[in-house]
Amino acid sequence: MAKALANQPWRKANHQRRFEIFIASLIPLPLVAYICYTQQLNPILSFAALFLPLQLISASIVGYKAYGRRGIGDAVLVVLTFFFSAFVLVLLLSVLSSVVIQGSQAISWQFFSQNNVYVSPTTSLDYGGVGHAIVGTLIVVAITTIAAVPLGLAMAIYLTQSQSKTRNLVRTFTQALSGLPSVVSGLFILSIIEATHIGRSGITGAFALFPLMLPTVARVAEEALKLVPVDLRYAALALGAPNYRAFFQVILPAAKSGLLTALLLGLARVVGETAPLILTMNPSSSTSVNPFGGGMTTLPTYIYNYLASSYETSQARAWGAALVLLILVGFLFGLARILGKSKSTKSKATK
């Protein structure tokens, strides 16, 4: 039976074989669970050390029965692939679930509306919140955006619309910038502060985020502009439009959603940055809307400060702020996804 099937790999799996595969992939699970329970083993460890080999063996047996020797190779690769991928997903879900579960304990209305004045690490969670940090994050990131987005867009225009010879060089340097470690960006602004003796304030923090946001915006915007069919541009130019009009009236509207994605991914890149802000801004526990002087706290620096103390309430505050930050990032990210999706459907329609 096995031999016959091995010679006919084109035949679809029948019910019996499906059943065999099902059973084979299920057998190790209760077995490992039983051993784990009776021997009091660590569940994750026994999963890796017992379940994986058992699963490999049982899958290989079924694979051999179904397809002969090549079935073993199939089985091994499939099992390993699913195992490693599942591991990554477990880690991701662990991060998300622990932030949501622990964070939701700290979240309440005043957690959003109040600031950190008169709050010590042991103050009960009924008082104080991250209102000032939300305001600070929004202001700092807004300043960075105002500076980085037009410049990034201009870079993308240069890379896609012009025929200059230095384009490859510019691209290389943009890629180099995108690898800039965030702490070095902070040190860079710090060295300017040291050299010029300007005070640390919200705006220096915003400048420290600028080199991190710029390459992201430039690269994603370049990709978005590349997606616009070049015929559109040629048609506009052939009709006698100058390049800038062809860009602003034809290409820009066509690439709008992609460019918005660039903006949102750039925002998501910098909104959670911590190290550069710690180096370039003074924390403040009161709400401050003045980016030109005095301290300012953002959500990441708020988490950083509260994680430094080991009291339970401060850790709860850190989790709460992490949840707020994650919601912010998730919101930006989801918006970018939706816009990116509508872009791809549109380009399909034009084809």
Place this chain on the structure above:
Amino acid sequence: MSEPQERRKLVAGPLSKGDKWFFRTTSVAAHFAFVLVALVLGFLLIQAWPVLQSQGLGFITGNTWAPDQKPVVLQLGPMLWGSLLIAFVGILIATPMALSLAYLIVFMLPKRLAKVLTTLVDLLAALPSVVLGLWGLLVFTPVAATWAEVLNKFLGWIPIFHVENAENGFMRSPFIAGWIVAVMIVPIITSVTREIFSQLDKDLINGALALGGSRLSTFRKVILPTSSGGVVGGVLLGLGRAVGETVAIFYVLNLTMDINWGQLLEPHGGAVASWILARFGEASGTEKQGLMAAGLVLFIITLAVNYLANFIVNKAQPWRKN
């Protein structure tokens, strides 16, 4: 029929004034990329120069950090080595995961599920490092410490899993920091690898399968060799990110100047970026300059790694040329 008319020459008209400005502004903006890199290098160098000059080569090889001593000794060796060690551990953990994820997404899952998985992996890339640090410190470290304990118990005879004194516990080790870094770079390697895999010639793969190859042999002998350039580039991009990681490692690693050559489970190690963050608060004068020098060294390392990575990735993706 008269003589054929003289051919009209095709002459491109001069650029309009608006166009000139359009290209001029965008060109100035684009070249700001050079200016920015030069500014970062320049300002850091100005601040770091006195320290680099006084410490010499010992700055990157020595293992003493004594800003209060006279004369001041600032040496970064253990931190530099620690950064590389952690990045290496991270890559070792992340690469198999990223490769399987990419294989799963491109070759095995139906399109819709593959899209969901892609989104999830991208979401992982968007997690702020301070959130990962929080999770790493409060949730992951206790779990990973038990893994480390078991590793030490059964594989302790291998030098890298050996621990001098098990009573010190297994927390805050390069092993755990490597895991955190791995979580951060999995999405980077995955997205590059996925791109390469999806552009592979499907006939090549089907041909290998038709010749009687299994999925495993096809993966090892067809898919990997044809996409190895891109995979290596993706791994190097991950390395660049891993070396520069700051906040997350700061929480999960015990930073000491006592060099840890490779005993992954020992509860101490180093990382340049985290060292900068850790020392910054109390640093003044010369030490601050020393931290600037550390940043400069870090930047030069990441520049080199990233340049190499992008070079390889671009070579491996000829279809992405403009």
